[in-house]
Amino acid sequence: MxxxxxxxxxxxxxxxxxxxxxxxxxxxxxxxxxxxxxxxVPAVNVVETADAFKVEVAAPGLKKENFQITFHNNVLTIGSKTEHSTEDTKGKYARKEFGYTSFQRSFTVPNTVDTEKIEANYTDGILNVRLPKREESKEKSARQISIS
Incomplete structure (x- = not known):
């Protein structure tokens, strides 16, 4: 239209x-x-390696305290909530501004992940979540089978 x-x-x-x-x-x-x-919503990269899944969230300007990461029923949820306000009082006028920012991303996690060993760290504006695979589900290298 x-x-x-x-x-x-x-x-x-x-x-x-x-x-x-x-x-x-x-x-x-x-x-x-x-x-x-x-x-x-921040950009997210999901990478699978032989031994883990890696989730990278680009979220510069946040603090690690701003993030909430939960795992429930094979769903990994990453979210953040921040509030900020500014107040300026000069002479006969006043200005007050406030803001609220949030995001949430959810990912279905395969049963091959060892959920007890999930780790996260936040460095240089990137939240990294590592979801290691269970030993029995890791890729095994190819082996030569002899013919008798």
């Missing part, structure tokens, strides 16, 4: 109503309210 420019009085010096709508709706919400209002 597109807006069609229409102006009932072509000689008017006022902008057409559709131009006002285009100016308002054609912009990102962050142009009006600031970047903190929009939310985004």
């Amino acid at each position: 597109t807006l069609v420019k229409w102006n009932s009085n072509e000689n008017s010096n006022l902008p057409a109503f559709s131009n006002l709508l285009e100016n308002f709706f054609g912009r990102d919400l962050s142009d009006f309210v600031g970047r903190d209002f929009t939310s985004s």
Whole structure:
């Protein structure tokens, strides 16, 4: 659906109503309210190696205390909640802003994972979660079988 420019009085010096709508709706919400209002989900890489699955979450600017990692019914859930506020009082005016940011990602984990040995660390803006495979499910190297 597109807006069609229409102006009932072509000689008017006022902008057409559709131009006002285009100016308002054609912009990102962050142009009006600031970047903190929009939310985004961090990029996630999932890598399988011979002995583990590795989940890497790009989340710069957070602290390890901001994350919640849970494992329940073969579902790994990684989430974060942060709140922040600023207050500026000068002279006869005051400004107070606050924000709330959160995300949550869930992954179904195969039965081959040793759930008791899942580990996580947060370094340089990257949350790394390691899900080691059970010994019996790790890939075995190929072996030569002799013919008798």
